[in-house]
Amino acid sequence: MRGTAYELLRLLLPEVTLVGLAILVLVAGLISRPSTGAQGQRPIAGWMTFVGLLAIFGLTFFIREGSLFGATFVLDGLAMFAKRLFLAAAALSVLGSLTNPQYPFARRATEYHFALLVSLLGMLVLASARELILLFVAFELMSIPLFLLTGFLKKDAVAPEAALKFFLVGTASSAIIVYGLSFIYGVMGGTMVESIPRALASGHPLMMLGMALLLAGLGFKIAAFPFHMWAPDTYEAASTPFVAWLSVAPKAAGFIALIRLYIEGVGPEALVWMPVVSVLAGMTIVTGNLMAIPQQNVKRLLAYSGVAHIGYMLVGFAALSSSGVAMMLFYLVAYMFGNMGAFFVVEAVARSEQSDGIDAYRGLAQRSPLLALAMLIFLLSLGGIPFVAGFWAKLYVFLAAVESGLYGLVFLGAVLTVVALYYYLLVARSMYIDAPTRRESVPVPGLLGAAIAICALGVVGMGVYPGPWVDVAIRAASSLF
Amino acid sequence: MGLNAYLTLAAVVFCIGLFGVMSRRNTIGILLGIELMLNAVNINLVAFSRFVGNVDGMIFTVFTICITVSEAALGLAIVILLFRVRRTVTADHLDLLKG
Numbered sequence: 001m002r003g004t005a006y007e008l009l010r011l012l013l014p015e016v017t018l019v020g021l022a023i024l025v026l027v028a029g030l031i032s033r034p035s036t037g038a039q040g041q042r043p044i045a046g047w048m049t050f051v052g053l054l055a056i057f058g059l060t061f062f063i064r065e066g067s068l069f070g071a072t073f074v075l076d077g078l079a080m081f082a083k084r085l086f087l088a089a090a091a092l093s094v095l096g097s098l099t100n101p102q103y104p105f106a107r108r109a110t111e112y113h114f115a116l117l118v119s120l121l122g123m124l125v126l127a128s129a130r131e132l133i134l135l136f137v138a139f140e141l142m143s144i145p146l147f148l149l150t151g152f153l154k155k156d157a158v159a160p161e162a163a164l165k166f167f168l169v170g171t172a173s174s175a176i177i178v179y180g181l182s183f184i185y186g187v188m189g190g191t192m193v194e195s196i197p198r199a200l201a202s203g204h205p206l207m208m209l210g211m212a213l214l215l216a217g218l219g220f221k222i223a224a225f226p227f228h229m230w231a232p233d234t235y236e237a238a239s240t241p242f243v244a245w246l247s248v249a250p251k252a253a254g255f256i257a258l259i260r261l262y263i264e265g266v267g268p269e270a271l272v273w274m275p276v277v278s279v280l281a282g283m284t285i286v287t288g289n290l291m292a293i294p295q296q297n298v299k300r301l302l303a304y305s306g307v308a309h310i311g312y313m314l315v316g317f318a319a320l321s322s323s324g325v326a327m328m329l330f331y332l333v334a335y336m337f338g339n340m341g342a343f344f345v346v347e348a349v350a351r352s353e354q355s356d357g358i359d360a361y362r363g364l365a366q367r368s369p370l371l372a373l374a375m376l377i378f379l380l381s382l383g384g385i386p387f388v389a390g391f392w393a394k395l396y397v398f399l400a401a402v403e404s405g406l407y408g409l410v411f412l413g414a415v416l417t418v419v420a421l422y423y424y425l426l427v428a429r430s431m432y433i434d435a436p437t438r439r440e441s442v443p444v445p446g447l448l449g450a451a452i453a454i455c456a457l458g459v460v461g462m463g464v465y466p467g468p469w470v471d472v473a474i475r476a477a478s479s480l481f
Numbered sequence: 482m483g484l485n486a487y488l489t490l491a492a493v494v495f496c497i498g499l500f501g502v503m504s505r506r507n508t509i510g511i512l513l514g515i516e517l518m519l520n521a522v523n524i525n526l527v528a529f530s531r532f533v534g535n536v537d538g539m540i541f542t543v544f545t546i547c548i549t550v551s552e553a554a555l556g557l558a559i560v561i562l563l564f565r566v567r568r569t570v571t572a573d574h575l576d577l578l579k580g
Contacts, residue, residue: 168556174552190535
């Protein structure tokens, strides 16, 4: 087999480059002198990571579709889409954390970025995995560094507690996932994802048990009801630019795994899952939105609203159709820009006010009009107001669900969108109507400002010209059916 | 012994582990429960591997063991970190964050 090594490298280019980048960051961090004091910090690890991620993002446009190792590792439209999404989210998060003034970030920037890159590697492999062992190992490679990063501020009183809660929920759900996978293996007699449809058609009770356990375990990972309780605690305690990433990329990875296992190539057999996923989606939307109302901490508010958004994406998943999956992918991109942008504004305000409370946003429009405007755009997008990305995302997901006949679910989702607007506008009212307690403007470091600006451009761009993004999402989903 | 005997054993071990995770107040106890759950998975995989007649399940088991070990290492590290900061590892006392 001539040119096999070349073929291997060509398809694995993003992963191989990412491994190289992770090692490079680690070695550079070890040989460069540790910076002393908060002022003398040189975030070399952060810059290397950021530039490297942009380069890998560019590289993904030079690889073509194909498969490796007997179709264990595939590069199809969905895999490419997911890889670009993960890389873009990680690059944005690193950009937002480059100027992080917290002491551990200056002191231990190497560890932080190395763990982040390793987790990202897990996500990239997961996007391509079509085999159960590879899928599970990639999932764990993604999850384990996340526990570590949650507890990164280790001298902090709450960060280790949040890390422990996240860890216990995460590993227990992994155990449930792999218990489900063991039954699936037993019934199929192999570990290739492509034999799932045949085993499902046989209707073996152990197969159904395995798939149900798997659904529950993945529900934990994407923080769907009733497995969502870890999300607010984790978000509140971890550092905000990391949370911005945590709230998007691992959720997206969970959805990619769901698509691969429950929809890809399954055909009409997949309709078995429609009632279960519909109920899950409805309950997730209701819980997320209602629990968000009483929150006084904006990070917790965004965490519960994130749970609700997972519910809306599950609506697209429940449609179990090509358009449903495509619109779910579109929703993920809209959610990435809106949610990450909102978290970056939270970070900017928290650095100046030392608080994540809604009170800290009082009169922000008078103090820093641009920052308040950006936050308003993100909140409106999350709420689903026309001409920003979130509106199209919700509309398209609902349209796909209507096509599949899920009228009740769409009605419920539409009603709760109004509830969601209420708590988003509470923050907006605090920014625009309440009188400021202080006069001076909120200082925004340039790089954090750039991250906010990119997110705002993304949200507005997707809102005004949704067409190209929809085409990309439809093309990514078309390879599945 | 048939396959069902092994599957039943695995299910019992898994449920004991799950019960431990739900009911133990000491975080070390919860970690032990998770280990039991993962070991039940290994019993399942090896039994299936034996009765299906290929080695895929055993390969899966090797990977599961590796992952379990790395999770246990990280979990204990977090518990030690928590004990240093808060002087307690009892779940009831970890209430700075309201779920």
